[in-house]
Amino acid sequence: xxxxxxxxxxxxxxxxxxxxxxxxxxxxxxxxxxxxxxxxxxxxxxxxxxxxxxxxxxxxxxxxxxxxxxxxxxxxxxxxxxxxxxxxxxxxxxxxxxxxxxxxxxxxxxxxxxxxxxxxxxxxxxxxxxxxxxxxxxxxxxxxxxxxxxxxxxxxxxxxxxxxxxxxxxxxxxxxxxxxxxxxxxxxxxxxxxxxxxxxxxxxxxxxxxxxxxxxxxxxxxxxxxxxxxxxxxxxxxxxxxxxxxxxxxxxxxxxxxxxxxxxxxxxxxxxxxxxxxxxxxxxxxxxxxxxxxxxxxxxxxxxxxxxxxxxxxxxxxxxxxxxxxxxxxxxxxxxxxxxxxxxxxxxxxxxxxxxxxxxxxxxxxxxxxxxxxxxxxxxxxxxxxxxxxxxxxxxxxxxxxxxxxxxxxxxxxxxxxxxxxxxxxxxxxxxxxxxxxxxxxxxxxxxxxxxxxxxxxxxxxxxxxxxxxxxxxxxxxxxx
Amino acid sequence: xxxxxxxxxxxxxxxxxxxxxxxxxxxxxxxxxxxxxxxxxxxxxxxxxxxxxxxxxxxxxxxxxxxxxxxxxxxxxxxxxxxxxxxxxxxxxxxxxxxxxxxxxxxxxxxxxxxxxxxxxxxxxxxxxxxxxxxxxxxxxxxxxxxxxxxxxxxxxxxxxxxxxxxxxxxxxxxxxxxxxxxxxxxxxxxxxxxxxxxxxxxxxxxxxxxxxxxxxxxxxxxxxxxxxxxxxxxxxxxxxxxxxxxxxxxxxxxxxxxxxxxxxxxxxxxxxxxxxxxxxxxxxxxxxxxxxxxxxxxxxxxxxxxxxxxxxxxxxxxxxxxxxxxxxxxxxxxxxxxxxxxxxxxxxxxxxxxxxxxxxxxxxxxxxxxxxxxxxxxxxxxxxxxxxxxxxxxxxxxxxxxxxxxxxxxxxxxxxxxxxxxxxxxxxxxxxxxxxxxxxxxxxxxxxxxxxxxxxxxxxxxxxxxxxxxxxxxxxxxxx
Numbered sequence: 001x002x003x004x005x006x007x008x009x010x011x012x013x014x015x016x017x018x019x020x021x022x023x024x025x026x027x028x029x030x031x032x033x034x035x036x037x038x039x040x041x042x043x044x045x046x047x048x049x050x051x052x053x054x055x056x057x058x059x060x061x062x063x064x065x066x067x068x069x070x071x072x073x074x075x076x077x078x079x080x081x082x083x084x085x086x087x088x089x090x091x092x093x094x095x096x097x098x099x100x101x102x103x104x105x106x107x108x109x110x111x112x113x114x115x116x117x118x119x120x121x122x123x124x125x126x127x128x129x130x131x132x133x134x135x136x137x138x139x140x141x142x143x144x145x146x147x148x149x150x151x152x153x154x155x156x157x158x159x160x161x162x163x164x165x166x167x168x169x170x171x172x173x174x175x176x177x178x179x180x181x182x183x184x185x186x187x188x189x190x191x192x193x194x195x196x197x198x199x200x201x202x203x204x205x206x207x208x209x210x211x212x213x214x215x216x217x218x219x220x221x222x223x224x225x226x227x228x229x230x231x232x233x234x235x236x237x238x239x240x241x242x243x244x245x246x247x248x249x250x251x252x253x254x255x256x257x258x259x260x261x262x263x264x265x266x267x268x269x270x271x272x273x274x275x276x277x278x279x280x281x282x283x284x285x286x287x288x289x290x291x292x293x294x295x296x297x298x299x300x301x302x303x304x305x306x307x308x309x310x311x312x313x314x315x316x317x318x319x320x321x322x323x324x325x326x327x328x329x330x331x332x333x334x335x336x337x338x339x340x341x342x343x344x345x346x347x348x349x350x351x352x353x354x355x356x357x358x359x360x361x362x363x364x365x366x367x368x369x370x371x372x373x374x375x376x377x378x379x380x381x382x383x384x385x386x387x388x389x390x391x392x393x394x395x396x397x398x399x400x401x402x403x404x405x406x407x408x409x410x411x412x413x414x415x416x417x418x419x420x421x422x423x424x425x426x427x428x429x430x431x432x433x434x435x436x437x438x439x440x441x442x443x444x445x446x447x448x449x450x451x452x453x454x455x456x457x458x459x460x461x462x463x464x465x466x467x468x469x470x471x472x473x474x475x476x477x478x479x480x481x
Numbered sequence: 482x483x484x485x486x487x488x489x490x491x492x493x494x495x496x497x498x499x500x501x502x503x504x505x506x507x508x509x510x511x512x513x514x515x516x517x518x519x520x521x522x523x524x525x526x527x528x529x530x531x532x533x534x535x536x537x538x539x540x541x542x543x544x545x546x547x548x549x550x551x552x553x554x555x556x557x558x559x560x561x562x563x564x565x566x567x568x569x570x571x572x573x574x575x576x577x578x579x580x581x582x583x584x585x586x587x588x589x590x591x592x593x594x595x596x597x598x599x600x601x602x603x604x605x606x607x608x609x610x611x612x613x614x615x616x617x618x619x620x621x622x623x624x625x626x627x628x629x630x631x632x633x634x635x636x637x638x639x640x641x642x643x644x645x646x647x648x649x650x651x652x653x654x655x656x657x658x659x660x661x662x663x664x665x666x667x668x669x670x671x672x673x674x675x676x677x678x679x680x681x682x683x684x685x686x687x688x689x690x691x692x693x694x695x696x697x698x699x700x701x702x703x704x705x706x707x708x709x710x711x712x713x714x715x716x717x718x719x720x721x722x723x724x725x726x727x728x729x730x731x732x733x734x735x736x737x738x739x740x741x742x743x744x745x746x747x748x749x750x751x752x753x754x755x756x757x758x759x760x761x762x763x764x765x766x767x768x769x770x771x772x773x774x775x776x777x778x779x780x781x782x783x784x785x786x787x788x789x790x791x792x793x794x795x796x797x798x799x800x801x802x803x804x805x806x807x808x809x810x811x812x813x814x815x816x817x818x819x820x821x822x823x824x825x826x827x828x829x830x831x832x833x834x835x836x837x838x839x840x841x842x843x844x845x846x847x848x849x850x851x852x853x854x855x856x857x858x859x860x861x862x863x864x865x866x867x868x869x870x871x872x873x874x875x876x877x878x879x880x881x882x883x884x885x886x887x888x889x890x891x892x893x894x895x896x897x898x899x900x901x902x903x904x905x906x907x908x909x910x911x912x913x914x915x916x917x918x919x920x921x922x923x924x925x926x927x928x929x930x931x932x933x934x935x936x937x938x939x940x941x942x943x944x945x946x947x948x949x950x951x952x953x954x955x956x957x958x959x960x961x962x
Contacts, residue, residue, distance in 0.1 A: 107723045108837035108869075130727065152672050163670055166647065182929055186836040188868045189644055189912035191633050191683055192924055193954055194936045198679035202672055219730035242588045246611065249700035249773020250731070292730020293782075301774075355667040356589035387669045388589075431670040443673055450660055455675045457942045462935075473674055 005044045005088065008065060012047050012091065015057045020097065022046040024088075031092050034083040035075050039437055041084030043070070046092040052172065052180060052211050058093060059209065060178030067091050068467050069176070071205035073147020074118070076139035078351075079436025081151065081204040085471050093209060095146055101125045102212070109217040110169060110186045115146025115210050122215065132220035134161035138338070146210045152202030154432025159386040160253050160290075161218065163432065164201065170214035171197045176207070176463040186214045199458065204434055205469040207462045221253065221290035225298035226327040227306055230317040231283040234360040237385050240309050244287065247305050251298065253290035255386040256334050259283060262380035265395065266333060266340030273336045276329040281316045285385070286334055288327075337382045337393075345378065345395035348411050350418045353389045354427030362425045366392050369417045374410065376400065389431035392418055419446050440475040486525045486569065489546055493528050493572065496538045501578065503527040505569075512573050515564040516556050520918055522565030524551070527573040533653065533661060533692050539574060540690065541659030548572050549951050550657070552686035554628020555599065557620035559832075560917025562632065562685040566952050574690060576627055582606045583693070590698040591650060591667045596627025596691050603696065613701035615642035619819070627691045633683030635913025640867040641734050641771075642699065644913065645682065651695035652678045657688070657944040667695045680939065685915055686950040688943045702734065702771035706779035707808040708787055711762040711798040715841040718766045718866050721790050725768065728786050732779065734771035736867040737815050740764060743861035746876065747814060747821030754817045757810040762797045766866070767815055769808075818863045818874075826859065826876035829892050831899045834870045835908030843906045847873050850898045855891065857881065870912035873899055900927050921956040 013021045022028050023045055031046045033039065044067065049055045062069050070092045072082040084090035095116035103112040106129040113122055119140040126133040135148060137155035147153075149171070153164045161167065172184040183197045200208055231237055237257055244252050260282050267275050277284075289298040299320060306318040321327040341347050354362045367379045376397065383390035394414050401407045419429050423446050435443050444452070456474065459466075494502045503509050504526055512527045514520065525548065530536045543550050551573045553563040565571035576597035584593040587610040594603055600621040607614040616629060618636035628634075630652070634645045642648065653665040664678045681689055712718055718738055725733050741763050748756050758765075770779040780801060787799040802808040822828050835843045848860045857878065864871035875895050882888045900910050904927050916924050925933070937955065940947075 105838060106726075107719055109726065110836075152676075154670055154672075158670060162647075163672075165676070166643075179931055181931060181935070183932075185907055185909070186869075187834050187909055187912075188837075189635055189639060189834050189870055190909045191635075191644075191832075191911045191913055191915045192909045192928065193916060193932065194684055194688075194939055195633075195646070195679050195682065196932060196935055198676045201676065203675055207675075219726050222730075238588055245587075245590065245700050249703075251773070292732070351672075353668050353670050355591075356669075357586060388667075389670055426666055428666070428668055428671045428673045430672045431668075432672055434672045435674060447673065448663055450662060451664075451674065451677060454662070454677055454943075458675055458939070461938045461942055 008044050008067060011061055011065070012045050012058060015061060016047050016049050016054055020048040020050065031072060031075065031094065032084055034077070034080045039080040039083040040086070041090065042086050042088050043084050043090040043092045044088060046094060048094050048096050050097045052174065055093065055095070055174045055209060055211055056178045056180055058091070059174050059176065062091050063177055063465060063467060066465065066467065068470050069093060070469055071150065071209040073115070073144035073150065074139065074142045076143040077147065077151060077436060078433040079438040081434055081436030081469070081472050082147065083437065095144065095211065098211065104129050106131050108186060110214050111217055112184070112186070112212065112214045113145050114212050115144060117145045119143050119145055119148055126217050127220070130220065131217040133215060133217055135164055135167060145213065149201055149210045149213055150203065150205050151434045156254055156256070156384070158384060159255055160250070165198070167216045168197065168201055168213055169216055171200055171210060172212040173200050173208040173210055176465065176468040181208065184212055184214060202434070204436060204472050206459060206472050207468065219292040221292060222294040223291040223296040223298055224253070225289045225302045226321040226330060227287045227302055228277060228319045228330050229285040229287065229306065229309070229315045230277070230281040231285055231315055232281055233283060234363055234385070236314045237283065237285045238356060238359065239314050240285065240305070241386060243309060244305055248289055248298070248301050251289045251291055252386070254286065254288040255384070256286045257283060257383060257385040257390065258334065258337070259381040261378060262337060262382045262393070263333060265344040265378070265380050266336045269343035270336050270340045273332055274329070275333060276326070277319055286330060334382070341380065341393050341395060346398050346401040346407070348394040348396065348414050350392040351389070351430045351433040352392065352418060352422040352427050353387065353431035354422060354425040356388045358425040358427070359385060359388060359390055362421060362427070363390055363392070366418055366421045369421065370394060370414060373413060373417060377414070387431065388427070415442055435473045437472060440473060443473070444475055489525050489548060492542055492546070493526050493539060496542060497528050497530050497535055501529040501531065512553060512556065512575065513565055515558070515561045520561040520564040521567070522571060523567050523569050524565050524571040524573045525569060527575060529575050529578050531578045533655065536574065536576070536655045536690060536692055537659045537661055539572070540655050540657065543572050544658055544946060544948060547946065547948065549948050550574060551950055552631065552690040554596070554625035554631065555620065555623045557624040558628065558632055558917060559914040560919040562915055562917030562950070562953050563628065564918065576625065576692065579692065585610050587612050587698070589667060591695050592698055593665070593667070593693065593695045594626050595693050596625060598626045600624050600626055600629055607698050608701070611701065612698035614696060614698055616645055616648060626694065630682055630691050630694055631684065631686050632915045637735055637737070637865070639865060640736055641731070646679070648697050649678065649682055649694055650697055652681055652691060653693040654681050654689040654691055657946065657949040662689065665693055665695060683915070685917060685953050687940060687953050688949065700773040702773060703775040704772040704777040704779055705734070706770045706783045707802040707811060708768045708783055709758060709800045709811050710766040710768065710787065710790070710796045711758070712764040712766055712796055713762055714764060715844055715866070717795045718764065719837060719840065720795050721766065721786070722867060724790060725786055729770055729779070729782050732770045732772055733867070735767065735769040736865070737767040738764060738864060738866040738871065739815065739818070740862040742859060743818060743863045743874070744814060746825040746859070746861050747817045750824035751817050751821045754813050755810070756814060757807070758800055767811060815863070822861065822874050822876060827879050827882040827888070829875040829877065829895050831873040832870070832911045832914040833873065833899060833903040833908050834868065834912030835903060835906040837869045839906040839908070840866060840869060840871055843902060843908070844871055844873070847899055847902045850902065851875060851895060854894060854898060858895070868912065869908070896923055916954045918953060921954060924954070925956055
């Protein structure tokens with residue numbers, strides 16, 4: 001290690017203490033490689049500050065020494081946004097030791113948490129006072145709330161509660177120069193100038209490090225009902241959604257769709273999951289209603305909409321879960337999509353979002369174009385149809401993916417088809433996963449140049465040295481401006 | 482008029498047409514004076530472009546000629562944010578001719594509107610397809626949706642649906658250099674970089690001109706129940722709110738509080754309003770529950786919470802409205818606060834927001850300090866207690882307000898007390914009214930200098946010439962940077 005880096009290690013250790021710093025070597029592995037193993041970076045140190053003041057000092061130190069800073073949460077992101085690049089001078093900052101639930105108020109319906117809190121801990125802190133924090137996603141047992149905020153995480157409750165952005169009342173952020181943006185206020189309304197906190201939500205740590213947040217809580221759902229519908233097409237799912245809204249208003253909690261090919265991939269590869277219904281149509285829709293009151297009969301209105309939909313020819317069949325076990329068996333299929341796809345082949349996944357009524361055209365066009373271009377591809381789909389966010393997953397026989405260059409070319413070809421169709425339907429290439437490293441080239445290709453110019457201007461304003469999470473969102477060029 | 486301004490008039494007329502431009506003179510009066518008559522500005526022209534392209538051309542023209550641009554909606558704002566200053570070279574841009582509801586989709590729960598649409602028209606477009614646009618405020622018959630978005634308007638539905646910011650999916654904005662930010666997308670999720678659209682919401686037209694928006698719609702409320710509670714203090718209102726949340730979850734629609742002094746001011750001065758209950762306690766709380774389903778009995782759970790609250794000593798008395806007429810009579814009191822206050826004296830009003838559980842201390846301290854400083858002041862209060870936003874209104878005998886300088890000093894003294902107490906309680910000086918001209922000095926006094934620095938940086942980035950609505954938010958200094 002060079003003297004410069006030895007000095008940096010010593011300097012950082014003097015701020016956070018020897019115990020809370022990991023020098024380069026095998027102990028660093030979990031922090032410099034993303035959880036899927038796609039990106040392998042390097043770092044002079046991984047530091048774990050214990051307070052806002054320590055984060056601030058670490059950042060000031062890095063700014064002075066021109067060391068790049070990579071804020072990292074639970075390292076569960078989908079796009080490599082928390083992984084350092086391969087320059088040796090990176091400093092990874094993790095808030096693992098800042099894990100206090102500072103305050104929870106059932107009266108104000110708020111919880112104040114430090115960035116290192118695991119999402120499941122935030123949910124649990126809410127439950128303890130008979131309240132509900134709705135953000136829910138696969139990694140909730142290990143992802144950190146600071147990362148959820150920095151990536152504006154989505155998940156399964158967006159339909160009713162919105163993405164993470166909608167759940168944040170206040171934020172504390174350490175800026176790239178080490179100063180602290182003090183927006184940690186539990187205010188439900190605030191019209192005193194520009195919405196600065198919004199800049200940091202979803203910025204993937206490129207504008208600063210989220211340190212603490214005040215989050216909204218809600219009344220917990222206490223009644224629910226669930227059904228599975230068999231459909232001929234996506235159009236029918238949307239029509240059924242409209243009827244549900246008319247019939248049950250805001251009790252519509254989840255609306256998840258899967259293609260027959262998606263369920264077949266699970267059935268063929270995930271032995272512990274049994275598909276509790278026959279596959280007789282191209283599409284399957286899970287509908288869940290919830291109510292914040294206990295003992296509300298939601299089965300009755302749900303059954304009425306199902307009967308109505310079948311009579312109108314919108315659904316071929318409908319199964320109303322008559323007990324919790326049945327409901328769980330249906331959800332188990334939905335929760336196995338990632339596992340089933342991984343076991344079925346090389347996965348090329350997408351996260352497009354389009355206006356709701358464009359979804360049918362989007363999936364039809366994308367599937368046709370991919371199958372024309374790559375006849376051996378298996379296209380499966382699942383997603384949040386109430387949000388306009390259907391994940392198009394292309395599964396390729398692993399035997400065909402032995403050559404990295406050819407595989408990369410194939411992935412690029414598929415991405416281009418999906419991105420062009422997304423743009424043609426007025427959509428965006430990432431609904432919830434973000435840009436990070438994975439999608440920066442795609443964003444540069446499809447985004448309005450004016451948007452990129454404005455984003456770069458904001459980046460330059462807050463991080464003129466380009467040291468805060470370089471290479472994310474904008475591509476490598478933006479790292480050094 | 483100087484040759485320069487004659488040229489400007491001709492140049493602008495060549496873009497929008499002679500019919501759609503108003504030169505200086507008495508016809509301009511409604512556009513250069515705010516509706517309350519507090520600010521009197523000047524303009525070389527008021528222009529009414531008919532399309533995004535025309536707005537863009539007008540802005541380009543102004544940028545080239547260094548004419549200041551003042552975007553104006555319905556001119557119903559509370560802080561003078563849409564009124565030009567007294568420099569002769571201002572150009573007021575109004576979107577009155579851009580008033581089309583471009584699309585309304587009950588399926589996607591969205592409405593796409595042009596900036597000149599009156600708020601009531603947006604509500605009505607939603608109703609026509611059996612949907613609900615929740616933004617609701619006193620000026621809804623004349624305010625424009627572009628202004629609502631630019632000021633992040635609040636109103637009476639924030640408790641359940643959030644402020645305007647939470648209702649905006651997509652935005653089209655003409656930037657200070659005339660380029661068009663094309664974020665007019667009906668996407669419920671979008672994680673492709675920084676949240677640019679958020680910058681323009683609530684920026685009071687200082688960063689660009691909102692031209693069109695995609696807004697969220699909801700299932701309409703179809704059942705409701707209303708009660709009035711008599712309380713000893715604000716603490717009790719918060720405790721009752723917590724119990725209501727536990728009992729009825731998200732059916733809590735409105736929670737409006739008034740002080741006894743507030744109701745007495747109405748009783749003494751507004752002859753057409755009868756107070757339908759005896760004034761026996763210091764505070765009065767209106768509770769309204771709503772449900773998106775028809776024929777839901779909300780009276781029963783409301784009555785149960787009221788009985789519970791009285792038994793626990795939280796409420797001295799409670800009146801459950803047994804029919805619509807009774808409910809209307811109670812709402813009529815709340816809707817008369819502005820009229821009653823205006824008739825009761827010179828009005829010094831405030832729009833502070835504090836964390837919910839700080840409201841009791843906030844109102845007690847503010848009232849005590851104002852009465853100690855200004856013994857003849859009548860302090861009345863009303864507001865949205867579920868949002869932490871209690872308006873503190875100080876009524877002064879008009880006979881004492883004959884001298885403008887002395888009155889200004891008195892107002893400044895009162896503002897300072899309220900602002901200091903707001904800061905002490907972790908609050909913000911404007912919950913929903915904004916900054917504009919009225920509050921720019923107060924913001925400069927209480928805001929974190931870092932926040933102001935970041936805001937000025939964003940202003941400089943988007944509007945380097947300082948021509949877009951100069952003098953708003955930052956004070957006169959920011960107009961020319």
